[in-house]
Amino acid sequence: MKKEELVKLGLTEEQVKAVFAxxxxxxxxxxxxxxxxxxxxxxSLTEQLSETQSTLKGFEGVNVEELQGxxxxxxxxxxxRENQYKQDLADRDFNAMLDSSIAGVKGKNSKAIxxxxxxxxxxGSKNQKEDLTAALEALKKENDYLFESKEPIxxxxxxxxxxxxxxxxxxxxxxxxxxxxxxxxxxTN
Numbered sequence: 001m002k003k004e005e006l007v008k009l010g011l012t013e014e015q016v017k018a019v020f021a022x023x024x025x026x027x028x029x030x031x032x033x034x035x036x037x038x039x040x041x042x043x044s045l046t047e048q049l050s051e052t053q054s055t056l057k058g059f060e061g062v063n064v065e066e067l068q069g070x071x072x073x074x075x076x077x078x079x080x081r082e083n084q085y086k087q088d089l090a091d092r093d094f095n096a097m098l099d100s101s102i103a104g105v106k107g108k109n110s111k112a113i114x115x116x117x118x119x120x121x122x123x124g125s126k127n128q129k130e131d132l133t134a135a136l137e138a139l140k141k142e143n144d145y146l147f148e149s150k151e152p153i154x155x156x157x158x159x160x161x162x163x164x165x166x167x168x169x170x171x172x173x174x175x176x177x178x179x180x181x182x183x184x185x186x187x188t189n
Contacts, residue, residue: 005104030092038085045078094123098132105136106148113139113146 056067125131
């Protein structure tokens with residue numbers, strides 16, 4: 001999201017600053033909570049690994065294979081969690097880019113647009129930004145109703161009838177009866 005886009009939408013300078021401030025708070029909160037969680041988990045696993053290694057040294061002659069198995073399982077678990085952490089960060093970045101791109105092409109319903117995209121192949125793409133832009137453009141051509149249109153709406157103004165512009169013919173007797181039923185005085189020409 002760029003400042004120019006928000007200004008084009010009719011937001012004032014103060015409103016644009018407020019939007020960026022709120023967005024920054026959300027992003028920082030998400031980063032902080034995810035990173036703190038993952039850092040604590042990695043730290044815990046590292047401590048467990050250190051304890052196991054020191055225990056192994058303290059028990060020379062004891063069942064070393066069992067302790068080595070624990071070390072290997074903890075190392076594998078730590079690597080798995082670290083990979084999951086990296087994947088979570090990549091997913092968050094991709095989702096932010098996706099939301100920003102949808103807003104950039106003026107999508108009306110982000111959820112509906114995402115449902116029509118092949119998210120898995122876009123995530124696996126090497127050129128995510130370019131492929132996402134191309135996918136959105138193709139979707140816009142196929143489903144134009146999901147995006148804001150640049151064309152003005154052509155609503156007719158004035159009376160529209162089926163007679164090709166002629167006024168419909170009204171029976172004067174029926175009109176007099178209707179006026180009388182409504183409590184109106186008879187029409188004078």
